[in-house]
Amino acid sequence: MLPFAPAAERNKDAIRDVLGPHLAERRRLLEIGSGTGQHAVHMTGALPHLLWQCSDLADAVPGIAARLDAEGNDRTPPPLALDVAAPPWPVPEAGAPDAFDAIFTANTLHIMSFAHVEQFFERIGEALARPGILAVYGPMKYGGDFTTQSNADFDAQLRARDPQSGIRDFEVLDDLAYGQGLTLAADNAMPANNRLLVWHRGAS
Ligand SMILES: C[S@@+](CC[C@H](N)C(=O)[O-])C[C@H]1O[C@@H](n2cnc3c(N)ncnc32)[C@H](O)[C@@H]1O
Numbered sequence: 171m172l173p174f175a176p177a178a179e180r181n182k183d184a185i186r187d188v189l190g191p192h193l194a195e196r197r198r199l200l201e202i203g204s205g206t207g208q209h210a211v212h213m214t215g216a217l218p219h220l221l222w223q224c225s226d227l228a229d230a231v232p233g234i235a236a237r238l239d240a241e242g243n244d245r246t247p248p249p250l251a252l253d254v255a256a257p258p259w260p261v262p263e264a265g266a267p268d269a270f271d272a273i274f275t276a277n278t279l280h281i282m283s284f285a286h287v288e289q290f291f292e293r294i295g296e297a298l299a300r301p302g303i304l305a306v307y308g309p310m311k312y313g314g315d316f317t318t319q320s321n322a323d324f325d326a327q328l329r330a331r332d333p334q335s336g337i338r339d340f341e342v343l344d345d346l347a348y349g350q351g352l353t354l355a356a357d358n359a360m361p362a363n364n365r366l367l368v369w370h371r372g373a374s
Contacts (some may be wrong), residue, residue, distance in 0.1 A: 172233070172236055172237045172241075173205070173207070173237065174208070175206045175208060177362075178205065178209055180361070180362070181276070181307070181361060181364065182212040182213075184360055185209065185212075185213070185276065185307060185366065186212060186216045188366050189305055189307075189366060189368070190216060190217060193213075193217055193303075195301075196220065196302070196303060197219065197221065198220075198270045198271055199213075199220055199223065199271075199272040199273070199274055200261060200270040201222060201223065201225060201273075201275065202254060202273065202274070202290065203226050203275050204224035204230070205226060206234065206237060207224055207234040207238050207241075207242070207246075207249070208237070209274075210222045210224050210234075210238065210246050211237065211238070211241045211242060214243055214246055215243075220245060220272075221245045221247070222245060223261075223270065224238065225249055226252065227252075228251040230249075231250075231251050234249040235248055235249055254282065254286050254289050254293060255282075255286045255289045257289070257293060257296075258296070259296070259297055263296060263297065264295075264297055264298055264299055264302075265299075269298070269302075270297060270298065270299060271298070271301065271303070272304075273294055273297065273298055273303075273304050274304075274306075274307075275290075276306075277308045279306060279308060281335055282335065283334035283335065284338075287338060287343075287346070291349065291350055294350055294352075295350035295351065298350075298371055300374060301370065301372060302370075302371045303369065303370055303371070305367065305368045305369075306343065306366070307366045308338075308364055308365065309364050309365070310337065310340040310365045310367070311339045311340065312339075312340050312341075314339065318363045320363060340357070340367070344367075351371055351372070352370065352371050353369060353370050354368075354369055355368045355369060
């Protein structure tokens with residue numbers, strides 16, 4: 171049986187509709203923490219010009235590979251084993267001709283420790299082509315506050331399971347992105363109290 175995430179099934183159309191236009195000029199996307207591969211299949215079905223490279227921790231790779239074997243296409247290459255906290259990432263450097271010009275991650279930054287979130291942004295500085303975009307989907311805090319009580323409850327559940335995890339502050343993520351030369355281009359409200367943040371990296 172293929173791995174399946176109900177949340178990915180619920181959010182995939184909204185992500186396609188909001189993220190799709192930002193990917194019109196992009197050609198090679200790296201996804202961090204692909205989970206089940208559902209987003210890769212859905213997005214490459216909608217965006218026929220885009221290569222979508224899945225990646226995740228090694229334990230998740232066989233399940234993603236099974237989904238891509240069953241439902242993928244010639245723009246969903248085999249998933250990479252990639253731990254954001256284990257440099258160097260097994261991807262081309264930013265200046266390479268085949269560097270990724272888009273990086274996407276959904277519902278991962280509140281699962282990782284904050285130290286890993288910092289490493290995520292540092293590695294993106296090394297890997298994201300110019301021009302390029304970074305897109306991050308998930309729940310966020312603003313001004314230190316949760317946007318809803320349900321997000322506050324979710325954060326408490328996350329921290330009870332793993333004290334290092336938790337919903338991140340938009341402003342902190344934006345600072346980390348800025349530190350890698352990325353400028354916020356869009357902050358979209360998404361279903362179920364999530365956000366889709368998009369940063370741009372200029373051509374040089
Ligand atoms: C809640 S799941 C989200 C999966 C998928 N993106 C989705 O939206 O359905 C979180 C994912 O983050 C991945 N993850 C956690 N820590 C990671 C790390 N250090 N490096 C890469 N991926 C990580 C997990 O393996 C898992 O696939």
